Amino acid sequence: xxxxxxxxxxxxxxxxxxxxxxxxxxxxxxxxxxxxxxxxxxxxxxxxxxxxxxxxxxxxxxxxxxxxxxxxxxxxxxxxxxxxxxxxxxxxxxxx
Numbered sequence: 001x002x003x004x005x006x007x008x009x010x011x012x013x014x015x016x017x018x019x020x021x022x023x024x025x026x027x028x029x030x031x032x033x034x035x036x037x038x039x040x041x042x043x044x045x046x047x048x049x050x051x052x053x054x055x056x057x058x059x060x061x062x063x064x065x066x067x068x069x070x071x072x073x074x075x076x077x078x079x080x081x082x083x084x085x086x087x088x089x090x091x092x093x094x095x096x
Contacts, residue, residue, distance in 0.1 A: 009050040044069040
């Protein structure tokens with residue numbers, strides 16, 4: 001599933017967004033609840049990020065918790081294209 005991070009921050013090549021708006025970026029519980037609701041049920045997300053770090057980290061954490069494979073896509077203003085960044089899946093990490 002291709003998704004943008006926050007609707008309206010930048011023009012992105014997606015129709016679906018994790019967050020429609022973020023009124024208070026310090027309300028981490030609310031960010032978690034919104035992200036969890038938007039992402040639950042997916043196995044893989046291609047996320048086009050918009051630079052709001054707290055929202056990006058929240059999505060990374062939710063995906064890790066839910067076992068969702070996550071690919072981040074960042075815009076390169078020099079080429080006008082997006083490039084992919086790997087994020088570890090929880091099956092890649094041995095916590096014990």
